[in-house]
Amino acid sequence: METIPVVIQIIGLTGATLFMLYIFRLIVRGQLREEYSIVWILCTIILIVFSIWRRGLEQISLALGVFYPPSLIFLAAIFAIIIFLVHLSVVVSRLQNHIKTLTHELAYLKQEVAMLKENSGQAADGPPILTES
Amino acid sequence: MTKDRILVIVPCFNEEEAVAAVIEDINRAKNRYSLHLDILAVNDCSTDGTLAVLKRANCLHLDLPVNLGIGGAMHAGYKFAFRNGYDIAVQIDGDGQHPADELMKILQPIFDGEADIVIGSRFLNRSGFQSSTMRRVGINYFRRLNQILIGQTIYDSTSGFRAFNRLALSTVNVYYPDEYPEPEAIVQFGLHQLRMTEVPVTMRERQGGVSSINTSRAIYYMVKVTLGTLFIYARLRNKLKHQMA
Numbered sequence: 569m570e571t572i573p574v575v576i577q578i579i580g581l582t583g584a585t586l587f588m589l590y591i592f593r594l595i596v597r598g599q600l601r602e603e604y605s606i607v608w609i610l611c612t613i614i615l616i617v618f619s620i621w622r623r624g625l626e627q628i629s630l631a632l633g634v635f636y637p638p639s640l641i642f643l644a645a646i647f648a649i650i651i652f653l654v655h656l657s658v659v660v661s662r663l664q665n666h667i668k669t670l671t672h673e674l675a676y677l678k679q680e681v682a683m684l685k686e687n688s689g690q691a692a693d694g695p696p697i698l699t700e701s
Numbered sequence: 702m703t704k705d706r707i708l709v710i711v712p713c714f715n716e717e718e719a720v721a722a723v724i725e726d727i728n729r730a731k732n733r734y735s736l737h738l739d740i741l742a743v744n745d746c747s748t749d750g751t752l753a754v755l756k757r758a759n760c761l762h763l764d765l766p767v768n769l770g771i772g773g774a775m776h777a778g779y780k781f782a783f784r785n786g787y788d789i790a791v792q793i794d795g796d797g798q799h800p801a802d803e804l805m806k807i808l809q810p811i812f813d814g815e816a817d818i819v820i821g822s823r824f825l826n827r828s829g830f831q832s833s834t835m836r837r838v839g840i841n842y843f844r845r846l847n848q849i850l851i852g853q854t855i856y857d858s859t860s861g862f863r864a865f866n867r868l869a870l871s872t873v874n875v876y877y878p879d880e881y882p883e884p885e886a887i888v889q890f891g892l893h894q895l896r897m898t899e900v901p902v903t904m905r906e907r908q909g910g911v912s913s914i915n916t917s918r919a920i921y922y923m924v925k926v927t928l929g930t931l932f933i934y935a936r937l938r939n940k941l942k943h944q945m946a
Contacts, residue, residue: 668769668879672777675743675763676784 821862829903851891
């Protein structure tokens with residue numbers, strides 16, 4: 569198998585650099601939190617490494633006993649994507665729990681404020697039992 | 702009667718047509734049986750005039766700023782009951798399915814100290830609204846699932862007409878399932894060794910609004926509730942085993 573052509577190498581490098589810049593811009597603008605950017609920066613670094621190290625993929629594939637080097641890319645990429653998606657599902661679930669708790673607290677506060685306004689003047693000790701009619 | 706402070710929780714999502722009558726019903730029952738009782742309506746971010754109806758009604762209300770679904774709304778109510786020191790919490794749906802006249806039936810076993818949780822069941826006497834055939838097939842399936850997991854037979858595991866005592870409230874204060882919580886919660890209660898009793902009640906057809914479960918959601922419901930039930934079993938069995946050891 570031949571090494572990667574120089575043109576592809578340049579395209580790869582430019583693409584990876586632009587991607588990295590885009591990620592940085594998102595962080596600067598506050599649209600992406602640093603902790604979630606780590607994985608993307610790592611990906612970009614891997615891309616850059618392989619763009620520079622022309623025989624890298626081939627050598628790693630040989631070492632792992634993979635006959636067709638591109639399939640190693642797919643294997644690694646799909647694996648990484650799945651892991652990251654699961655991670656995001658975990659994050660979303662956690663957020664959902666937080667939202668639920670916050671919603672509850674907010675509802676209690678609203679109720680308390682409404683009650684206080686209603687019996688303003690009277691001391692509000694404990695929850696009101698509505699007056700027996 | 703009894704000195705127990707009772708909170709009747711009425712979850713409502715777009716129930717402007719029915720909820721006022723439901724609250725009036727409960728207030729009538731409160732006076733008839735002279736119960737020490739508050740009504741807490743939980744408005745689950747309704748998009749219709751439910752909130753305005755609740756503000757005029759003779760009850761407490763919580764207004765959730767985000768739609769949490771029936772489980773999240775009930776959890777809000779149970780937490781409220783626990784924090785504010787109520788002895789008993791009762792769930793009565795805002796759509797008018799659960800007649801307040803039956804309130805005493807599901808409260809009595811708790812007054813007598815015979816149960817921690819009382820579930821109003823449509824199927825013990827087979828009177829009143831019985832739900833469609835398909836739904837009954839689903840309910841039978843959950844009955845079997847519960848039998849296998851906690852060895853207890855609850856005939857109407859999807860019934861939302863329930864009463865909890867303080868001990869049960871302390872459990873649901875910590876955790877209550879989110880979506881379609883009723884069958885899942887039964888497994889939770891079983892594993893916490895709470896005493897559950899079913900009493901026969903007569904239910905009506907809903908008086909307004911639409912069911913959250915239509916045909917297309919039925920399959921999702923079955924899958925979601927089965928998963929929820931199995932996972933809550935797995936989670937709690939390990940946790941409670943550790944606590945006992």
